[in-house]
Amino acid sequence: MQLYKGLPIITNKVSLEEQNGIPHHLLGTIGLDERPFMVGKYVDNALAIIQEIRARNKLPIIVGGTHYYIQSLLFHDNLATNSSFPSPSNVPVNDKVDDVEPHAILSAPTTDVLSELRRVDPVMANRWHPNDRRKIQRSLEIYLNTGRRASEVYAEQHSKLAMLDKIDGTTSGLRDDALILWVHCDENILAARLDSRVDKMVKRGLLDEVKQLAAYQTDHIEDVDTTSGIWISIGYKEFLSYIKYIMDQDETEEQHKTSLEARKLFDEAVERTKISTRQYAKRQLKWIRIKLMNAVQDEAKDNNRKAPNLFVLNGDNIADFRSEVMNKAETVVQAFLESQDMPSPESINPLASGLLKPKRKLAQDWERKHCEICAVDLLTESSWSLHMSSRRHKKLSALNRRQLSEEEIID
Numbered sequence: 001m002q003l004y005k006g007l008p009i010i011t012n013k014v015s016l017e018e019q020n021g022i023p024h025h026l027l028g029t030i031g032l033d034e035r036p037f038m039v040g041k042y043v044d045n046a047l048a049i050i051q052e053i054r055a056r057n058k059l060p061i062i063v064g065g066t067h068y069y070i071q072s073l074l075f076h077d078n079l080a081t082n083s084s085f086p087s088p089s090n091v092p093v094n095d096k097v098d099d100v101e102p103h104a105i106l107s108a109p110t111t112d113v114l115s116e117l118r119r120v121d122p123v124m125a126n127r128w129h130p131n132d133r134r135k136i137q138r139s140l141e142i143y144l145n146t147g148r149r150a151s152e153v154y155a156e157q158h159s160k161l162a163m164l165d166k167i168d169g170t171t172s173g174l175r176d177d178a179l180i181l182w183v184h185c186d187e188n189i190l191a192a193r194l195d196s197r198v199d200k201m202v203k204r205g206l207l208d209e210v211k212q213l214a215a216y217q218t219d220h221i222e223d224v225d226t227t228s229g230i231w232i233s234i235g236y237k238e239f240l241s242y243i244k245y246i247m248d249q250d251e252t253e254e255q256h257k258t259s260l261e262a263r264k265l266f267d268e269a270v271e272r273t274k275i276s277t278r279q280y281a282k283r284q285l286k287w288i289r290i291k292l293m294n295a296v297q298d299e300a301k302d303n304n305r306k307a308p309n310l311f312v313l314n315g316d317n318i319a320d321f322r323s324e325v326m327n328k329a330e331t332v333v334q335a336f337l338e339s340q341d342m343p344s345p346e347s348i349n350p351l352a353s354g355l356l357k358p359k360r361k362l363a364q365d366w367e368r369k370h371c372e373i374c375a376v377d378l379l380t381e382s383s384w385s386l387h388m389s390s391r392r393h394k395k396l397s398a399l400n401r402r403q404l405s406e407e408e409i410i411d
Helices: 039-055 067-074 110-120 133-146 150-168 187-204 206-219 237-249 253-258 260-301 318-337 381-388 391-410
Strands: 179-184 309-314 369-371 376-378
Touching: 039 067, 067 260, 110 133, 133 150, 179 260, 179 318, 187 206, 187 260, 206 237, 237 260, 309 318, 369 381, 376 381
Parallel strands: 179 309
Antiparallel strands: 369 376
16 A cells, blocks of 8 residues: 555555665555556566665565565465465456456445356356455456456466476575564554554544545546555545545534534544454464465475575564564574574574464365355365364254254144
């Protein structure tokens, strides 16, 4: 989100003062009138910048953020061909895809988008949870823009990369030697910090940015795709109802401050923003513990490549930030740059032994299964096994059998 022009508060963009004279690339490079950056375009732009930085004998530092994009940048084959989380990177599209108008169906309710995807690409439709709008939408978009099923495109990519990997061993794994630093803190501490951050964003003028963005959306209603890009940033959509109310009421600033309905909508918007922010943080952590950890583990198993160095820094206590984060990071980075023996992750943070262990293995060929009895969808083989052996499923199964038996008796 920080790639978009303006909106420094909503996107929590690093300020010029915080940049401390160090060049920051790609910030504020996408206009609101431009198509959103997909992961493939991000990777291409970032790789070009990294090459230019290295040509000047400088050190490129990748900052997150969005782990989906960063992992696609770090690893060759990673998500573009992963059957669990396919990305638009390297997907062949029409020559003038950037000029294609957004397809109306992509803005329809998720159930309608999924219904259309089932019609054109049932394999892909069966892979996603019915509520996972982003993945459903992207799979259908690939078909609409290319005329080819996303399931076929990804299967073809996976097959080609597997073949090339056998030939020269260069198509998967890290693009280059990398050092990965993860600033971690306790979940409860993180939640409190995120809530505090939202309060600060409101005080700094988040509402003004929402008004500006809402006005732009109104003026360009035919051109704006509100299902992607900056329009789905946390803090914008949550405050739209409140902004619409105070604009419709045509009240002064002082009047809507004393309005009970306005206060209610405002408080609800703040709470929704905090909840969305905490949920996003959980998804980020889940990505690290599953996606990144498995990529690191797979890299370690390959004898032809050096496993990436991954260290956890303890960010629990702000008062200890210099000693626990800055100093230890400098020690690790210095050893990495000078090709010295790296310290053990546990010596940097004792919690590393647990945190750096993948939570579970990725499901590669598993398709979503639906339990008719419990009316739930399961995305992985392990979750299906756990569900089938769960007390809830067994209880509802027994109840279902009893009901069927009674129906037979009545007949």
